[in-house]
Structures are given as structure tokens and as C-alpha cells.
Amino acid sequence: MATLVQETPVYAGHEIGHLSNAAAKWVDLSGSWNLFRRAGDLLHLGGTLFLLVSILLRRSTLGISWKTQFLYTVVFFTRYLDLPDNIWTYRNFPQEAAKMEYLILFKGTYMLVQVVILFLFFRFNAATNGTYETHKDTFNIWFVLVPYFIIAALFAQRRTVSEICWTYSEYIEAFVMVPQYVFQYRNEKQSPGRGDRHPSVFIWIMCIGLYRCLYFLNWMWKELHNDYVAPHSLIGGSLQILLFSDFLTYYICDISCLRTLVLYSDDKINDAGDAIELRAFPSRAPEVEQKRLRRRNRNEPGYQQVGTDLGDPTMVGRPEFDDIL
Template identity: 35%
Template structure:
């Protein structure tokens, strides 16, 4: 496990995004503007990526993050699908997740480094995380105006991925044996999905106007 400022900053921003998401749902007592489909996809990402949580120990830091991601993701799904189900916008949250899951399964079998269950699932999780935010982005585009905490949540998710790109560049420059092209490509695709969102988020902040996606 390699630690550097960019990696730790990315993880902290990711945790901040989770805080914004849960704060929005619990304090407002609704899940308006939140895609259940994206949350389910993220949960699948964490489950398939962390199959080794019970038998591979890398560090306490890493284990704590795994537990946090798994538990908060499951709790978010519970809040949306059960506790605040009446406020869930299922009319606009319509992207068929199988259009994302099936290609990721196929790609995982093509690009996995070996055909063990954990390695295939890990590779699958890398591909799926790259596109898991799509239902959320499409939901926001279909509704237009974005609530403040929703915008902060998604901005932090995008920033977390951008910081990981800087982390990869730093590691490539400082570690002789560091080579992970699949992670780099999928992470870059995921970050690109946030570019338009970043633009309108920053624009609304600078102009002091409501955040609206065209």
C-alpha cells in the first residue's frame, strides 16, 4: 500500500462526498435528485472489488475505507429504497443498468490478468466504477436544476477521481515498477464524465446563480 498526499486527499474527498450525500438524504428527509440506480451500481463496485476483505490485510487504513464504502453504500440504498421511498424520483431515474453491467462483465473476462474469481471481479469493478455515475448524471440532466448538497456530492466524486489521476501520475514518476494502464484508462474515462458537470458547477458558484444543467 503506497501512501502520498494525493492518494490521501482523494480518499478524504471521497469520504466528504459520502457525507454530503447522507446529510442531504437524512437532514432533508428525502432523496430527491439522487439516483438509486447509481447507488446500486456503486455498491456492486465495492462488493466485487473487496471480495478479499476477510482474508487479505494490506493496512488498517485500507480495511477501514473498504468497510466504510460498503456500509455507507448499503445504507444509502436502504434510505432511498425503503425509508424515503416516497420521495424517490423513479420517473426520471430510468437508465437500464444492465446496459452498463453486461459490457463490463464482458470486458472483465477479456482484460483480466488471470481467471480467478477475485481478479475477474476486481477487473469488472474497475470498468463498472467508470460508468456507475451515468444514471445520476442523466437523472440530473432530465430534471435540470440541482440542489446544493446534490451538487456538492457529485462535485466531490469528480474531484476524488481527478485527484486519483494526479496520484497515478505521481506514482508513475516516483515508482519504477508502477504500471496499471487499465486503472488509468477507466479512471480517466470516469473523470471525463464529470467535466461538463464541473464547468456548470463552477460557473454557478462564480456567478452566484442556481446550478442548472442544460
Template identity: 30%
Template structure:
């Protein structure tokens, strides 16, 4: 593992704790998209289907378990845990996220049928990459609806954005030393970073003030 991937993993993990801290401190889930969390849970469950079948390292196993369990915990808090769930803004969390879950899965499966050596795990992994690149859309849509973003929610989203940026640096580093590149991961990461780019610009420009989103 290189330094870029390690920093990316730390930023990803930090994003979870930022969000949990925000919820606990403010005693509400205002401005948070439940639908984004749903998509992320699908992403992690599909990507880590092999969690208990293949052992890579303790670090790898622990991170996978943390990603799944923390995402499930956030879903529980936002939708079911009182008093937090009472503040969930379902009206503004209106992005039609299911409309691209099923077509995307069908498309990836059809494309994969052209390769006889691709199994179930590979299909699920490929789909999880593309789905992760779009999973932030409900959260971005919610921010557009409310026209503002709390500071700490901005920190959470910025952590996710920079996590993907450092993963791109990780792939560049790997390619430089091995001349090997995973095109699916790279293209998915570039797409995800591009979706974050406008928000990251506004976030950095705000310099600690409440982030106001213009349409």
C-alpha cells in the same frame, strides 16, 4: 501512501457524508439516483472480495468497510426507509443501467481468459474499475432529466469528481517515483473524470447558486 491518494480518499468519504446530511436535512431523496448507488455497491463488493482474506492495514480495511456499508445504507434510505423513500423519483431515474452490467462482465471475463495467471479476484477487480467509471451515468442522466441540481447534491457529485482527479495525480506521483503504472486503473480514472468534467465546469461556474443544466 502519498498525499494525493489520502486527499482522494477523504473526498470520496466526504461525498457519502454530504449525501447523508442532505437527506437528513431535507427529509427527502429528490434528485438522487438509486441506480447509481446500486452500481457503486456492485463495484465495492467486487473490488473488495478479499476484504477478510488479506490484511493490508487498518486504514485500508476500515475504508473498504465504510465504502460498502455507507453505500448499502444510502440504498436502504432511498428505496426502503420512510419517509425518505416516498420522495424517490423513479420516473426520472430511468437510465437502463443493467444493459451494461452483464455485457461488461462478459467482456472482461473473455479478455481475462487470454491470461492464464489471472484469477477470480483479478477479474472482479478489473471489472469493478470499468464499472465504477460508468456508475455515475444514472445520476448524470437524472440531472439531465430534471434540468437542475440542488446545491448540496452538486457538492456530493463534485466531491466524487475531484476524488477521481486526485487519484489521477496519485498515479502520476507513483509513476514518477517508481516508473510503474496500473493502466486499467489509470484509464478507468481518466474516463470517469472525463464524464464528470462537464458537470464540474457547470458546478464551479455556478458559484454557490442552484446548478441549472442545459441540454
């Protein structure tokens, strides 16, 4: 699972490659800079910028999972620790300027945009009386962040900070869209008809889903032509494509094979998280009980957004903004 995939983290600016002719590389179907990767990168960047512009124009974060945006921020900041090395290579190896410009532009943009999006979640929540739909953003990201950090530390190829962080980002990206899909599945559960479906959010999800499909083809192509083996990328990519396909049929045709399973698993994971929190911090029993009550209430017919205007954040039983993790 990689954004701007690197075969290994030693790519950190010191793998002097074969990009002497940037124009030729755009039509080169061999190596790691094939067209599948290029098209995937452009879709990912375009979708990310579109989401940012959409939030700014709507002045609202309705329909968007904060937890997915947070996980993307973790992915980018742990994967792109090599950004200073890219800048160093750009300055000291003119023959690699085109390649480094590409990497620096994409990596820097991803990191900056994600920070801005997270800021806008807090900004618009305070400014517009709350447009973040906490009651739908229920995925417990601690069950991804903590276990996979331990796994990355144990199974990284080299025991260095950059290698462990790069491996960690690979594992995390397999689950980065899961909170958004849980969010979308709960739309239908809490709202009559087709739920609260925002076209701009759908366009962003389409960009991300198609980008993952193109990157899957990128990995397959490299395996066929470069003896490149990345089983974790293929497995994680398959999971993402499966979830994306199910969401697509759910959004367009109201047919889903995974929605019931995903929501059931999400509820059970949250129950397990509550049990762990109570065991570790008994004094937090009142807060845990409040979270459980909110989860029960969100399934009630009246617990939904009121109105159809994107600028109307009024909700029946709208939860507070303190339950983001």
C-alpha cells in the same frame, strides 16, 4: 479506476508493504501511498458520509440517482473481496497494523454506507409517498453490468474469482457516475429555469469529482516514480473527469458540450434495451410499452416536480418505483 487502488488483486492482504511508520507515509510522495491518494480517499469518504447524512436530515432522496448508488455498491462489494484477508493480516502481522487499519476502515465504511443508502431509497419512498425521481433516473445499467462482466472474465490477468471481480469493479467504476449526470441533465429538460438543483447533491458530486481528479494524479505519479502502468485506470479516469468538468460548467454556467449527446445516447440505449427485452420475453410487451410511454411523457412540459420544498415529493405523472433497472 479504483477506490483505494491496489496495484494488483494479490494485494489481498498478502502484499506486505512499507508502512512501518504511518505518520511518515502521510507526507511520503513516493509509492502507492502518496498524498494524492490519501487526499482522494478522504474526499471520497467525506463525500459519501455527507450524502448519507444529507438523506437522513432531508428524509428525502430527491436529486439522487438510485442507479449510481447501486453501481457503487456493486463496485465496492466486488472490489473488496479481500477484506477478510486484510483483517487476517492485521491480526497476524502487527508491523502492518497501521496499513491494515486504514484499509479496513475505508473499505468497511464504504460497503456499510452504500447498503444503508440503498435501504433509505426504499424506506423513504414508502414513507413519504415517493421521493425517488424515477423519470429522471433513466440510464440503463444493464448495458454496463453485463458486457463488462464478460470482458472482465475474458481479460482478467488471472482466472480467479477475486481477480475477475477486481477487474470488473475497475471497469464498472468508469461509468458509476453516468446515471447521476444523466439525472442532472434531465433536471433542466423537465424543469424551467435552472431546474431542481439541490445544494447537498452538488456538494457530494463535487467531492466525488475532485476525488477522481486526485486519483488520476495518483496514477500519473505512480507511473512516473514506480513504473506503474494502469491504462484502464487512466482511460476511465479521463472519461470521469471529462463528464465531471462538463457537469460543473452546466451547473454553474448553464453551458454543456455533452448534455445533448449524453441524453440522446441514453434514449437510444433505452430503445435498444426495449428491443432486446421484447425479443427475449415477448410476454412483457405491455410493460415495455408502458416504459416507452413514460419516457415519451417525461419530455412533456407538465411532467415535472411540483413545488420547491425538498419535502414535497408530489409530481405530475410520477412513475411507479418498479422501473429502477
